[in-house]
Structure formats: structure tokens, C-alpha cells
Amino acid sequence: MPATELAAPPAPPVVAGVPGPAAPPPRRRHRRARLVLRYVLLSVGAVAILFPLYMAVVNSLLAPSQIAHQPPPFFPFHPQWGSYRKAWTDGDLGIYLRNSAIQTSVIVAGQLVTSILAAYAFAFLEFPLKRTLFIVFLMTLMIPFEVTIATNLATVSSLGWFNTFPGLTVPFLATGFGTFLLRQAFLQIPRDLREAAQLDGYGHLRFLWSVAIPLVRPALAALGVFSFLGAWNQYLWPLLVTGNDNSVRTVQIGLKQLINTQLDQINVSLAGTVIAVVPLLVILVVFQKQLVRSLTSGAVK
Amino acid sequence: MTSATVTIPRERAPARHHLLSRRHREWGLAYLLLLPALVVFGVFTFYPFLKNFKLALYQNPPYPGLPMHYVGFHQVTSVLSSTSFHQSLVSTLLYVLMVVPVGLLGGLLLALAAHKAIRGMPVFRTIFSSTVVSSVAVAAVVFGTLMDPVVGLLPWLGIDPHPAILQNPTWALPAVSLIAIWQFLGLSFIIMTAGLQSLPDEILEAARLDGAGGWAMFWRVTVPLVSPTLFFGLVVGTIYAFQSFGQIDILIGPQNSQFTHTNVLLYYVYQALSIQNDPGVAAVLSIVLFAILLVFTLAQLRFLERRVTYAGN
Numbered sequence: 001m002p003a004t005e006l007a008a009p010p011a012p013p014v015v016a017g018v019p020g021p022a023a024p025p026p027r028r029r030h031r032r033a034r035l036v037l038r039y040v041l042l043s044v045g046a047v048a049i050l051f052p053l054y055m056a057v058v059n060s061l062l063a064p065s066q067i068a069h070q071p072p073p074f075f076p077f078h079p080q081w082g083s084y085r086k087a088w089t090d091g092d093l094g095i096y097l098r099n100s101a102i103q104t105s106v107i108v109a110g111q112l113v114t115s116i117l118a119a120y121a122f123a124f125l126e127f128p129l130k131r132t133l134f135i136v137f138l139m140t141l142m143i144p145f146e147v148t149i150a151t152n153l154a155t156v157s158s159l160g161w162f163n164t165f166p167g168l169t170v171p172f173l174a175t176g177f178g179t180f181l182l183r184q185a186f187l188q189i190p191r192d193l194r195e196a197a198q199l200d201g202y203g204h205l206r207f208l209w210s211v212a213i214p215l216v217r218p219a220l221a222a223l224g225v226f227s228f229l230g231a232w233n234q235y236l237w238p239l240l241v242t243g244n245d246n247s248v249r250t251v252q253i254g255l256k257q258l259i260n261t262q263l264d265q266i267n268v269s270l271a272g273t274v275i276a277v278v279p280l281l282v283i284l285v286v287f288q289k290q291l292v293r294s295l296t297s298g299a300v301k
Numbered sequence: 302m303t304s305a306t307v308t309i310p311r312e313r314a315p316a317r318h319h320l321l322s323r324r325h326r327e328w329g330l331a332y333l334l335l336l337p338a339l340v341v342f343g344v345f346t347f348y349p350f351l352k353n354f355k356l357a358l359y360q361n362p363p364y365p366g367l368p369m370h371y372v373g374f375h376q377v378t379s380v381l382s383s384t385s386f387h388q389s390l391v392s393t394l395l396y397v398l399m400v401v402p403v404g405l406l407g408g409l410l411l412a413l414a415a416h417k418a419i420r421g422m423p424v425f426r427t428i429f430s431s432t433v434v435s436s437v438a439v440a441a442v443v444f445g446t447l448m449d450p451v452v453g454l455l456p457w458l459g460i461d462p463h464p465a466i467l468q469n470p471t472w473a474l475p476a477v478s479l480i481a482i483w484q485f486l487g488l489s490f491i492i493m494t495a496g497l498q499s500l501p502d503e504i505l506e507a508a509r510l511d512g513a514g515g516w517a518m519f520w521r522v523t524v525p526l527v528s529p530t531l532f533f534g535l536v537v538g539t540i541y542a543f544q545s546f547g548q549i550d551i552l553i554g555p556q557n558s559q560f561t562h563t564n565v566l567l568y569y570v571y572q573a574l575s576i577q578n579d580p581g582v583a584a585v586l587s588i589v590l591f592a593i594l595l596v597f598t599l600a601q602l603r604f605l606e607r608r609v610t611y612a613g614n
Contacts, residue, residue, distance in 0.1 A: 039421075045410075046425055049431065049432060050428060052440075059446060067452045072457055113337070114337045118335050121334040125328075127327065133335060133339075137338070140347075142595060144540075145346075148350050149583075150574055150583045151349030151353070152349050170341070171341070171345035173341050174339075229433075232436070236571065252547075255439065258442075284430065284433070288430065292494075292495065296495035
């Protein structure tokens with residue numbers, strides 16, 4: 001991959017790397033200098049991005065009096081792990097994490113199932129109104145969830161779903177974006193494969209289960225990670241439907257509560273924050289490829 | 302399901318009657334497969350969306366417990382002409398104008414810096430993408446601490462406005478935008494990296510051979526080349542920015558949001574709904590939000606459509 005040395009705003013224009021009859025040693029030195037410069041830039045960017053989270057970790061391990069110290073301490077020389085225990089027990093973070101895990105798994109599983117079914121119909125079946133119905137699916141991308149909350153709250157409350165997992169999850173069990181993504185993946189499967197399977201006596205459902213789904217596993221993973229991220233990080237809807245009952249409250253809302261109730265214990269709310277973000281960092285490291293794939297697949301919702 | 306006698310291409314199937322019934326069965330199956338998603342969309346997307354247009358015409362009763370009464374466009378005009386709506390609109394636009402360009406440019410610069418296979422690059426890429434997984438609550442708590450007048454870094458840096466930055470009418474909105482920028486950087490980096498990777502390397506190389514370097518090359522070659530990606534990022538980022546409100550709810554709260562000019566549209570909707578308990582006003586505001594977002598979502602759909610035509614062939 002050729003260099004794109006333009007990330008350095010102050011890069012002197014002399015370093016344009018013009019190949020010529022010039023003696024090789026200075027060029028090589030230039031290249032070395034530029035490599036060093038690149039690493040410096042990358043490190044500055046990395047530090048700037050990680051700094052807030054780093055400070056959260058540091059402060060979570062300090063006593064509140066130490067946090068307020070000037071100049072602020074940038075390293076916990078005497079880490080106090082008690083804040084994590086407090087956040088976990090007093091802050092009920094254990095319960096909230098469990099709730100988030102349930103809520104997120106239900107949404108991810110639901111979105112995968114409904115998207116697989118609908119995407120299969122759009123990719124492999126012929127039926128009247130197919131085009132219209134596909135447009136209906138795409139239209140859901142044009143209606144942000146925020147625009148529907150007024151009536152959805154009324155609906156959920158009339159179903160008796162306040163402070164319940166159905167209330168948290170059912171409105172999100174289908175996704176136009178996911179259906180679109182999987183339809184694209186299904187369309188890549190050669191038609192001949194379906195024909196051959198048909199000759200072997202495979203019905204549609206058996207073909208879907210044992211041929212189509214295994215073939216689109218990368219797209220499923222991409223959608224799964226994307227849904228996970230969206231569900232886990234939901235804020236507005238859980239805030240509205242979990243009221244003041246902590247039996248189903250998710251970790252994001254738990255964090256808000258943690259700050260409001262423990263103003264004098266900033267280390268505890270930061271410990272809670274670190275606990276809440278760790279599962280996601282793990283997901284990022286493990287599923288980076290799938291995540292990138294879903295985020296750049298032409299549409300993000 | 303298939304008839305056992307078929308040995309020639311199925312399009313010329315022998316029994317026409319048989320074919321018809323098979324086709325009907327296929328229709329039934331298709332609708333059955335679409336049904337779960339359609340039910341969810343119907344109940345939780347289309348119905349509430351359309352209901353907004355009705356709710357907008359009804360006003361809360363003067364006393365709780367009475368039914369809402371029809372007021373026609375009176376409520377729409379009174380909301381749209383209110384100062385708090387204008388202020389909210391201005392705050393939202395300022396917020397979007399701060400978050401999106403800075404986030405996009407930052408993501409592009411990071412992507413350019415990371416666009417080379419050198420040792421350690423996967424680590425840098427992971428770090429640069431990392432803010433995409435941080436939730437709004439996490440970002441708010443983390444930055445809220447850093448911006449705190451007592452335990453934060455600002456006094457140490459010599460910046461210590463009164464009232465404190467998050468209660469300050471001038472600084473609260475930029476402070477909240479900074480949090481959103483940080484959160485958006487990860488997504489912006491990922492999008493820009495994908496855009497750069499789709500560019501033929503020879504073009505960037507050729508520009509370098511022509512002697513264009515530094516800023517000149519950045520503005521004259523790289524930016525035009527990645528402009529489709531930048532545009533895509535612009536659309537996605539704008540939609541994201543219009544939909545954010547969590548950090549305002551956590552760090553500023555309903556009492557202070559008007560005073561600090563951080564009452565962005567979505568927060569206004571939330572307040573109308575859950576604090577003033579006024580679905581009519583919330584509906585009017587929702588329609589406005591929808592109308593603004595529609596422009597950007599339509600642009601986003603054009604990207605989807607392009608993919609449809611590519612993949613459909």
C-alpha cells in the first residue's frame with residue numbers, strides 16, 4: 001500500500017518523495033523520518049481518543065478526595081478496588097448487566113430471525129406485491145424510532161408492558177436495514193444451487209436452513225454485531241419504559257441513576273461506567289471485521 | 302414438493318394445474334415469512350408514525366382525566382411559532398454544525414494516518430474505531446467527570462468559567478457537542494477507512510509523483526477522491542447528530558436545558574412527553590424532526606439503491 005503522507009498538517013512540502021537520480025541515503029533517511037512522524041501522529045490520535053476512558057479507569061481507582069486533588073493524579077499509585085464492589089452491589093450493576101444481557105439477546109435473536117425470514121422471501125420467492133412490500137420495508141428506514149415514541153408508549157402501556165422485557169424488546173424485533181443486508185447476501189447465492197437443491201427434493205425451508213443460512217454466515221455475523229451494539233447502547237426507550245422499577249432496568253439507565261444518587265462517590269459511578277463498557281470493548285476486539293462490514297454496508301441506522 | 306417426473310427444465314413443466322398450485326403455495330409461504338416483520342413494523346413503526354398526524358391536532362384537556370380535544374392546526378401553529386421551539390431549532394442546528402464537520406474531518410485524518418500497512422497498525426485501527434462501541438451514557442459520565450468544576454481537569458488547565466461549563470449558557474452546547482464528536486469519531490474513522498480502501502492506490506501514488514504534497518495534495522487530490530465517502534459520512538453523521546440527546550439528559554437535565562440553550566429537538570420531544578405529559582406537542586415536534594431527517598434519510602436510501610441495482614443484476 002503506498003503511503004499517504006498527508007495526514008501531517010505541518011508536513012513540509014519538500015518530503016514529496018520524488019524518485020530520481022538523487023543518492024539513495026538521504027531518501028532512505030527521509031523515509032525513516034516520515035515513518036517516525038507517522039507513528040508520532042498515530043500515537044497522538046490514539047492518546048487523544050483513549051484519554052477520556054483512561055482517566056475514567058484511573059479515577060475509578062482513586063478515593064474521591066484524591067480525584068479532587070490539584071494537579072489531578074494521572075496514575076493510581078494506590079488503587080482502591082472497593083469502588084467496583086460498591087458499584088456492583090450498592091449500584092445494583094449486577095442486576096442491570098443481567099437485564100441488558102437479556103434485553104440485548106432477545107433483540108439480536110429476534111432481529112436475526114425476522115430478517116432471515118423476510119430476506120429469504122425477497123430473495124428466493126416470487127409473489128404479488130413483492131416490490132411494494134420491499135419498499136415498505138425500506139420505508140421503515142425513513143422513520144426514526146424517536147418519531148414514534150409518543151404512541152408506542154401508549155401502546156406498550158395498554159398492553160401492560162411497562163417495566164417488562166416485552167416492553168423493552170418487542171418494538172425492535174424487526175429491522176428494515178437487517179432485512180436489506182441479508183437479502184443482498186442471499187442474492188449472491190447462485191440460482192443453480194436452489195435448482196439443484198430442488199431436484200434433490202429440498203423444500204424452501206430445508207434449503208434455507210441447511211444451505212442458504214450457512215452460506216451467508218458472514219452477513220449474519222455482521223448484522224448480529226450491529227444489532228448487539230444498537231440494543232446494548234439504547235438509551236431513550238429503556239429510560240421511558242423502565243420507569244422507576246429496577247427489576248428490568250438496563251445498564252445504561254443504571255449508569256444515569258448511579259451518577260444521580262452518588263454525587264460524592266464519583267469513583268463508584270466511574271467504576272460502573274468501566275464495568276458497562278468492558279463487554280463492548282471485548283466485542284469490538286473480537287468482531288471488529290463484522291462490525292466494520294455492517295457499519296459500512298451502504299446504510300447505517 | 303417437486304413432482305418426481307420432472308427431468309426437463311421446470312419452466313416447461315408438464316402439468317399446468319400442478320404448477321399453479323405450487324405457485325400459490327409459494328405465495329403463501331412468502332407472506333408467512335414476511336408476516337413477523339410486518340406485524341412489528343405495523344404496530345411499532347407505521348401506526349405510531351401516522352398517529353402523530355392525528356395527535357398533532359388534539360390538545361391536552363385543561364384538567365387531567367378529561368379526553369383530549371380537537372383544536373385543528375391551532376396547536377401546530379402555536380408550537381411552531383413559540384420561542385422555545387425556535388431556540389430548540391437553533392440549538393439543534395448549531396449542535397449538528399459543530400459535531401458533523403469536526404467529526405468527519407477528524408475521522409478522515411485518522412483514516413489517512415492509518416492507511417498504510419505498517420507494524421502495529423491493527424492496534425491503532427482498533428483504538429480509532431473504539432468510540433463506536435461506547436454508549437451515550439458511558440460517554441456522558443466519562444466526560445462529565447472531566448468537565449466537572451471540582452474534580453475535573455478544567456481548573457488544572459486554567460479554564461474555569463462561572464457558572465460551571467455545563468451550566469453555562471455559552472459553553473454548555475459546545476461541551477455537549479465535544480462528547481458527541483468523540484463518540485462519532487469511531488464511526489467516522491471506520492467509514493473513511495472503508496472509503497480510502499476502495500480507492501485505487503495508483504491514484505494517490507501518481508499524485509505524489511507529480512510533486513503534490515502535504516495540504517495541497519490533501520485538498521486537491523484526497524478530498525475530491527473520497528468525496529462520495531465524505532458525503533455518505535455527512536448523511537450518516539447528520540442523522541446521528543439529530544438523534545442524540547442522552548448526554549444532555551444525563552449532564553444537564555430538564556431544569557437547565559432551556560437556560561443553557563441545550564434543549565435540542567429530540568430532548569424537547571422527550572420533555573414534552575415524559576415531563577409535561579403532552580403527546581400533542583410531542584407529536585408536532587416529532588413531525589418536524591421527521592421532516593428534517595427525511596431529507597437525509599432519502600439521501601441515505603440513494604446509497605442503498607445504488608447497491609440494489611448493483612446486486613440485483
